[in-house]
Amino acid sequence: xxxxxxxxxxxxxxxxxxxxxxxxxxxGHNSLFWxxxxxxxxxxxxxxxxNNVPIDDSGMPEDRFSAKMPNASFSTLKIxxxxxxxxxxxxxxxxxxxxxxxQHFGDGTRLxxx
Amino acid sequence: GDSVTQMEGPVTLSEEAFLTINCTxxxxxxxxxxxxxxxxxxxxxxxxxxxxxxxxxxxxxxxxTYRKETTSFHLEKxxxxxxxxxxxxxxxxxxxxNYKxxxxxxxxxxxxx
Numbered sequence: 001x002x003x004x005x006x007x008x009x010x011x012x013x014x015x016x017x018x019x020x021x022x023x024x025x026x027x028g029h030n031s032l033f034w035x036x037x038x039x040x041x042x043x044x045x046x047x048x049x050x051n052n053v054p055i056d057d058s059g060m061p062e063d064r065f066s067a068k069m070p071n072a073s074f075s076t077l078k079i080x081x082x083x084x085x086x087x088x089x090x091x092x093x094x095x096x097x098x099x100x101x102x103q104h105f106g107d108g109t110r111l112x113x114x
Numbered sequence: 115g116d117s118v119t120q121m122e123g124p125v126t127l128s129e130e131a132f133l134t135i136n137c138t139x140x141x142x143x144x145x146x147x148x149x150x151x152x153x154x155x156x157x158x159x160x161x162x163x164x165x166x167x168x169x170x171x172x173x174x175x176x177x178x179t180y181r182k183e184t185t186s187f188h189l190e191k192x193x194x195x196x197x198x199x200x201x202x203x204x205x206x207x208x209x210x211x212n213y214k215x216x217x218x219x220x221x222x223x224x225x226x227x
Contacts, residue, residue, distance in 0.1 A: 031213060043217040091157050100146045100165050100207065103215065105157030
């Protein structure tokens, strides 16, 4: 079975540019998560969707960040405008409904903002 | 709030050595506890979990026991292999937010042949 698919795997862009990260969750999973991983702050949950609806976006750092889930098989995380401090690895994860269902992670997008 | 504290790495061992990575937590209610592993260049994978006190999670030779009295969930393996080299994360979910994983900072394990 295909796992969580993220694209691109690497992105290098200049400060001020718009960045769009993409995620395809595992088919049948109805929960989707976006995380950011940095050396300084570790893993941080940015936003959580359930059945395509944003449930918890308290981890979104600021208004420059936005996330959408137009359907059950696709989600985007957008940063506009990007800044050097946004450089990190961004992970998407999905899980099925139910208590303690494990989250399945994609391989991440390594983002570098110059 | 909820938090997870794990031993700082890096941890370097020789093949076939015994591994312990300590993890302690603070949480409201009765958390569920997890160990995730991250291999180089990859996302996190669930290694094992325990959902109530005294439960033992196990997978691939790794074990961890949910100790409510000491609020701990230490990861152990009797004989590590080079292929176990990775970053290990302790995590929990608790209260009404059964979806929200709180992670420790991770422990880098390097196993030398």
